[in-house]
Each structure stands twice: as C-alpha cells, then as structure tokens.
Amino acid sequence: MRVSDIERHDTDILILGTGGAGLFAALHAGQTAPEGTKITIAVKGLIGKCGCTRMVQGGYNVALGGGDTVERHFMDTINGGKWLPDQDMAWRLCEQAVVRIRELENEVGCFFDRNPDGSLHQKAFAGQTADRTVHKGDLTGIEIINRLMEKVLASGVEKLQEHRAVGLIPTKDGSALAGVLMIDMRTGKFRLVRAKTVLMGTGGGPTMYKYHTPSGDKTMDGLAMALRAGLKLRDMEMVQFHPTGLLAGDHTRMTGTVLEEGLRGAGGQLISHAGQRFMFDFDPKGERATRDVVSRGIYAEMRKNNNPDQEGVFISMSHLGPDFVRQKFKGMVNRCADSGFDLATGKVEVVPTAHYFMGGVVVDVDTRTAMEGLYVAGEDAGGAHGSNRLGGNGVANSTVYGGIAGDTMGRDVVGMTLRDPDETVLAAELERAIYPLTQKPDLVLPLRKQLQDLMWEEVGVMRTGAGMKRGLAGIAQVSVALMDVGVDNSNLAFNLTWHDWLNLRSLCDISEVITKAGIARENSRGAHFREDFPDAGAMEDSDFTVAQMSGENVQVTREPVQFTIVRPGETVLPEDAPETLVAVP
Amino acid sequence: MSKPSITSRAHPLWLAYVLHRLSGIGLALFLPLHFLLLGQALHGAAAMDAGLQFSEMFVFKLAEFGLVFLLAVHLFGGLRLMAMEWVPWTPPQKTLAALATATSFAVACLFFMKAI
Amino acid sequence: MPTDPPFDHLKVTIDRGPDANGAQTEFEVPAYDNQTVLDVVSWIQQNADPTLSYRFACRVGMCGSCAMMVGGVPRWTCRTHISKVLDGNAVTIGPLRNLPVIKDLAVDMDPFFDKWVAAEGVHHGALTRDDPIAPINETAPARVEANAGIECINCSVCYAACDTVSGNPDYLGPAALQRAWTLLNDAKDDGRVAILDAISGTGGCHNCHSMGSCTIYCPNDLDPMSAIAGLKRETAKSFFNTSFFKKDR
Amino acid sequence: MLTLRLYMLQRITALLMAPLVLGHLAVMIYAIQGGVSAAEILGRTQGSLAWFLFYGTFVIAVSVHGAIGLRTVAHEWGGLKGPVLEGFMWGFGLILLILGGRAVWAVTFATGVNA
C-alpha cells in the first residue's frame, strides 16, 4: 500500500461523525452555505446508528421558563463544573439550547414527552436547581437521532459510511487543514478527502476503562488525531464515571452498560458485599447524591471487599415492589433479564463505569480551532463542562455546538479554496495505519484488556500521584507491546481486527494524555479526585490543564480560568432568587 | 450442514398467509377446469353428463372436494384478512376474531366434508 | 443469579456470505452464564478468526446495528441471550436476510434507509425554531397511535422477517411504512398528501399480506403490521374520492 | 407491485364474491344430496336471468380477483416483472373470463342444451 494507492476525493464541507454534533452540522451547513456547496458526511459506522447521542436516556437540559432561566441553567453548569468551564461556551450552550429544542420539535420533528396541559415535560437530574430536562421516556437519544438522521438522509448529502478517519492532513506550512485520510472500512482501501472546512464530531469516548458505557465505535480517534496534528487539548484528566454500570463478567459486552440514574432516584438501594447499605457513610443524600460522589462511594466500598468472586456492589430494587419496578423501569428490567439478571425481585451487581469525557480540543465559541479549516464540536470539544458535566448537558452541548459549527462552516466556506496536503504527513499517516499489517498476526484483545485494567486501577475513580505514575509506565508498556502485534492482512475488507488495533492505538495515545493531565492537577475537582490531594483548591485561582505535542512528547501546562461572566462566590441570578426550584423528594 | 429452513420463522399469522396464498393458487388453477366442465353443457346435457360421470371417479371427487375445501379456506382467510386490515382491532379483539374465524372455519369444514 | 450452562462450549456455525461462496465455518466457543449472541460472535473474531466481519455499536439495543439471522430467525444479537437460541449447544448465525451482504455477517442497510426516505419517513412542517413549541395532548387518540411506533430503532429485523420484502424488491417494508403511519398521525406533520402518495405507489402498503412476521419478531414489541393496516384503511377511505381516476394508482 | 387501485379492485371483488360463494356452495350442497346430474343442474339454471346475473357477476369478479392475485404471486414467487407480469395478469384474467363466460352462457341461455 503506497501513497499513490490512496484514492483522492474532494468536497466543500466534510463532517466526521453522525452524533448530535455531526448531524446538526450537516443540516445547518446546508442552510447557511451557498447553493451548490457540496457537503459530505464520513462516519465510522452507519449514519445515525453509531455514537452515543443515540444512547442518551435521561434527556436534554434546557431552561424553558416556569421560573427557570438561562441564567440559572448557566449557574448550575458552572457550579457543576466546579468553576472550570469556559464561561462563554457554557453561556452559549445554555442560551442556544432554548433555540435548539424548538428547532428539534418544530423543524426536525422530534416529539418529547408532554405535561397534561400539552407543554413539554421537564424533570431534574442530580445537580440541577430546576426541573429542566426534556425527554422522550428514557429513550430520548433514539428520538433525537432518528429524526435528525431522516432529515440528513433526505437532504441528499454525500455519504461515506463505514469510513474511519485516521489522520488530519495539514497543508505544507502546517497552518491549515487540507483534508482527512480515511479507511473505507468496507473495502479496506484508503481515501483522502480534501475539504475547505472540516468538522470533527467524533465524540471522544473514554472506552479505555475496564467498565465503560459508550458505543463500541468510540475510541478517542478524533482527539488522538488532533493531538498528532499539534492542537491543544484541555481538561484531559476529566473522565466522568456513571455510578451504576452493569457488571456481568468480562466476557460480555453488556458489562459496563448503564443502569439508569432513575433507579436510585426512585429509591433503589446500594448494598455492599457484606449486605449493608453504605452510601450514607459518604453523603447525607445517600444513594441520591451526585454521580461523582456515588461513584467514589461504590469504589471505596469495592476496595474494602476482598472476595474475588464479587467485584462490585449490588443495586436492589425489590423493596419497592417487583410490580412497581417492572412497570416503572420496564426497559431496565428487560435489559437485565437479557443478560440473565432479575432487577425486579433480585439484586444486580453494579460498578462505576466510564461514561463521558469532559476534556477535548480547545475551540472558540464558534467551534473554530487554531488550525484554519478545522472545527470541533460535541464531546470532542473541551471547555463547556469544565470538570464535570451535568446529566442532560451532553446532548444539549453536541446539538447546540453542532448547529453552530454548521452555521460557521457554511459561512466560512465562502471564499475558501481547497488546499494541497503535505504529502510527507500523508505518507506518515498512511504508514501508521498500515503498520500492523506488516507485523506478525497476534491477538489484540489481551492488550486492550491490559490497558483497561490499568486505567481502571490507576487512573480511575480515585487517583494518586504514585498510582498515575505506575499507570503511565503501564500505558507505555502496552503501547510498545502493541507495535509487536500484527493483523492478518489476507483480506482488508471489513477487517474488524485491524480496526481493533487502530482503536487501541488511539486509546493508548489518549490514555497517556489523561494520565499526564491527571498528574499535573494536584487538587480534586469534579470528576478528578486525588486521594493525595483531596482539596478542591481556591476557586479564584482555578486553572485548567492544556496538553499538546511538543516534539515526540505530550506536554501538559496549566492556564488560568478566565471568569468572563461570573466570579467564584458570585452569581448572575437575581439576589432574591431561591437556591433551588426543585421540590425536595 | 443444514441451514435453518424457512419454517423456522413460522407462526400462526404466517401460516394463515401461506394457506391463503396456496388456496388462492389452487383455486386459480382449478377454476378453469371447473369452467371447462360446465362449458360442456354447450354440447348438450349428454356431453355434460359424460363429464359428470367422469366426476364420479375418485380423483375427480377428490378434486371437487378440494375445490370446495379451498374455497372455504380462502374465503374465510380472505374475510379474516380484510377484517384485520380495515377494522382497527385492539389486540384482545384480534385474538377473539382469530378464534371466531378458526371456529367457524372448523365448523364449515366439517359441514362440507359431510356434504361430500 | 444466572446459572452456569450445562456444557462448557458452544458449537457455532457461521454463514460466511458471498465472499466465501456461501460456505459455513464452525467454531467452538467457550460457554459462559451471561452471554449474548453478539458476545459469541465477538469472541470468535477476537480469539479464533480475526477476519470475521459483523457490525455492532451500542451493545444495549438502542442503535439497531447488530441484527443477524440466528437459527434462521432475525434478531438483535446484543440483547439476545444465547440460551434463548441454542439447539442443544449449537446455533447457526448468518447475515440479516433481505439485504445485500457486504461480508460475513455485515449487510448493507442502505436499501432499508432509502425506502425509509421514499416512504416520506421524514418530518414535514412549516414551523421554525422561532415559533413556540406546539402544545400537544398526549392522550389524544391520534397521538397515542403515533407514539405506538415511535421507538423504532431501525434495526431491520422486521424487514428481514418479511417474505413480501424478499419476493418484491420494491416493497417499502414494515419499518418505513410504520414510520409513515406515525407521521400521518402526528399533529405536527403537514405531509399528509405526500405521505399518502408515497405509500400508495408500486412499493406501497398495499403489498403487505399481513403475515405479521414484522410484529412477531420486532425486538421492541412494536406492531408494524397494525400500522400498515392503518395506512390501508386511510388510503381505502381516500380511494373513492380522488385516486381511482388518476393514473397509476 | 400492488398499487392502491389493484388492491381495491382485489378487495372489492373479494367482498362481492363472498356472498356469491356462500350462495353457490349452499346450492351445490343442496344439489348434490343424492348425486349430480346435468339435467338437474341445467333444469334449475336454464333460461334464468337471475342465475345468469349471479354467475355472470361471479365470473367477472373472479377473473379480476384471480388475475390480480396471481399477478402478486407471479411477482413475489416467480420473479416476473414489467410487461411480462402485466401480460400474465391480463392473459390469465381473459382466460378466466372467456372460460367462465362460456360456462355461464352454457348453463343459462345456450340453445345447444336442448339438442
């Protein structure tokens, strides 16, 4: 396979990924770009059928009155992110969510659950001071993505499905993006797609942890590509764990998948291996505490246990009455039953599970990056959530900023021309992608497991400096070992093992960045908890980590948070505004 | 090695569909013969009687029975289908309707068998 | 607690699709207590045959990417416990029916989605993001009817189950037609004429023989058969008014 | 393959035939008690406008219905398409119509009967 074998393809606007960010960008670019602009979507799976936006259960945060305001949503976001969010991004998120939800209902055709009076039903996730989360049952993502997918499919964009982006190819002088190198997964052939503007909406995805919730196609490819292209990544230590992932053994993909938050909200109890409830030892709200607190409580409890046959803790619902549980949590009961567990009458083993990645590429409020022609939105972009993402802000973020990216690209594309790629970078990226095909075939899976165990143990729910240093050494080992693992090259068409290899390559690269950023942050904020530095540090002196390639190495620096809208200790809410509008259960 | 056969997807409604289709085809094939036979009347009662004589034969009896049987199956199947399509049944009603069809069908069959 | 299976390995036969001229390969896979069909397929690719191709994404029954023929029956594999489909300790797994096979267990789902769009399975509306959100009564009969089909994950299981689809390449199929019925009942949708037009043509709802396999096999307990019946009723009503004298109706 | 128009024609003819079939079957069951003879059948139907209409409708309906039905089957199971399929439908419909019409004529108004 040589550079001359790469098929060349041109378009005007290229979109990577079809989550909330990618699909919205495609729609909006179609609305703002001049007539005749060619829009192409490239995605690792099928359009709309991969990624995490589809997996959204709980819902979509948006302040729609009834006492709730954009200001209140904004303050919750800043407080939840422990003052680390980029305030301009957080503000735009909250403000535009209002427009986006109307767009979803009116233009895209989503239907969200209603109140008896016909208005949108809203509920409150933990950490919110208003009933704010719009939803469609507990399958909100399916409704959002299906409707978006239809619109995009009907819009006639060019489709490059099962095309995996493997490298961002800049221009010779490195100042701008020329195109993206991809593997057409169905044939195993390479394709360079040049575009005037490119959106990266590949959705992060912390799947380097033993237990994780995201879709299988998400393996940090985007961030790994951005890192290699020299872009700055911020908040990379911030990995959100969901407290209750299903634990069904390491031979099933079901392990790690989410058992929804509502189970605890409705009164579900967490029981230790000794048969005791334990969450009240950690927080007066018990099982109803926020995600990070419950995750740490469970993790601490798991460490006390030395029964090798039982790793996690149990969630027990049966005291609420099996019929009630079956009726209220039908989806969850069925899902447990499918893997052989009885949620309604028995107890199900759970474990904290890596859920969302707050870190990402440094962008401005219009999704532009430091590289001309490259835009980033959704889970790949850093800044909006700071150290912690509120439940319901994830899909709001991807749809709001995806739309903004589409608008921006549609306007920027005017007057831009296609750029010529740096052929040396192209050759290097090709080399990198076909490397495993030149090695002696071996199993990839054991190394992936090794990395996942390592990240879970050393860079997981609770961290220490010493642990993360061990983690770093371990990641380096896996990285090196991976280079000795080859992939059977007899047929490159739909060769999943090749892609497993490339997935692990991305995960190793970003695991290193997560760990280095974790070592650099010597305090505990939001999702990042250091047992050796349990204090949060002074909010006024908040800074965020920035990781960037420097030569062959990842360098982590720290930059002060700019409090452009509100300073710690202050609020943008009126003085007499109540602390919370949510009725205490 | 045997691949799973089509019948692995069989279920009552599917069987009803196959039955309806087969009976329809059967009717379509048999009806022209039936018409030919009746058309014998053009050549006089004698000719037709000869035909009918022929119909005393076992095979022909069987075929006549087949025609009636197919007609019954197809008729009820068709009515069932149109009821399913045009009456917005709720699921329990559907079960009832199916049961009623089945019963009436069984009764009809018995009746025809006796008649023949 | 799930109990251990009574055998220590499974006999798994996989249809290798057109590349392999329809050949089958047999694998021995270790049996575990919590194991889905997808896990079994994944085990083979990760440990025994690295060239085996298949597709999945969410692994929890939300994305509809993982459907295959399991023991001759279309199923979502990520949510199908292996014990449900074993014959003794054996099972045969093949690519989803009625769609072109790309390789092994991975099919090209484009025809399915092309038909979804052809059935006008997309929102038609005049309101914009500047308008308020319409108040809607969720208990109104039309809304109840619309909600019934809304959780479709476009997995194509119904499409694979339907013999009409296999015999009639133009037939839009149960999922696309169900989507059309949902939109027809959606008070927010203005596409009535376009939808009725789209589903009355050569590939339309009238090809359905109510064989019900769609409804039987839908993993989400949806009922496309009844949705299609709804379309037939609706078109039959409008038949006498307009359509009869138009060409090609 | 079935458009709304063909579908409606198939259903309308089916609905039309349902009572006719029941009627026909009832008559036949009654008639065959004790064996069929041509004279018996013909005696009943000869010269009767009512029976002519009864069976005439039946034949028209069944020709339309059966032709459309076989068209579906020929497409789904036989793979026929385009003009071949249309030809098949029309051909079969016409055969039924001609044979059926001849039969109805024979048992009602044909003069050859008395010869």
Ligand SMILES: Cc1cc2nc3c(=O)[nH]c(=O)nc-3n(C[C@H](O)[C@H](O)[C@H](O)COP(=O)(O)OP(=O)(O)OC[C@H]3O[C@@H](n4cnc5c(N)ncnc54)[C@H](O)[C@@H]3O)c2cc1C
């Ligand atoms: C189980 C679960 C439940 C959740 N529930 C909620 C909730 O209730 N509320 C909420 O606000 N948020 C929730 N989230 C978070 C939310 O899903 C994400 O914040 C958001 O959907 C991310 O959108 P995105 O568009 O950035 O990425 P995604 O939707 O993940 O899309 C990423 C896309 O990029 C593609 N891609 C990846 N790599 C490549 C590559 N190399 N080349 C080409 N394409 C690539 C993927 O295939 C995919 O199409 C949940 C997440 C999970 C996993």
Ligand code: HEM
């Ligand atoms: C007695 C009254 C009849 C009724 C109520 C009836 C009803 C129906 C209906 C509703 C269909 C549509 C089936 C579908 O779409 O799946 C059908 C199909 C068909 N009918 Fe009839 N029918 C009758 C008599 C006949 C007769 C006498 C014939 C003989 C020619 C016949 C031949 C067919 C054929 C060949 C089909 C196609 C089968 C298929 O599509 O699966 N029908 N019938």
Ligand code: SF4
């Ligand atoms: S109707 Fe059911 S089987 Fe068909 S695509 Fe939708 S979810 Fe899948």
Ligand code: F3S
């Ligand atoms: S299986 Fe097919 S024939 Fe109709 S009822 Fe369902 S679409």
Ligand code: FES
């Ligand atoms: S993998 Fe998503 S439905 Fe099975």
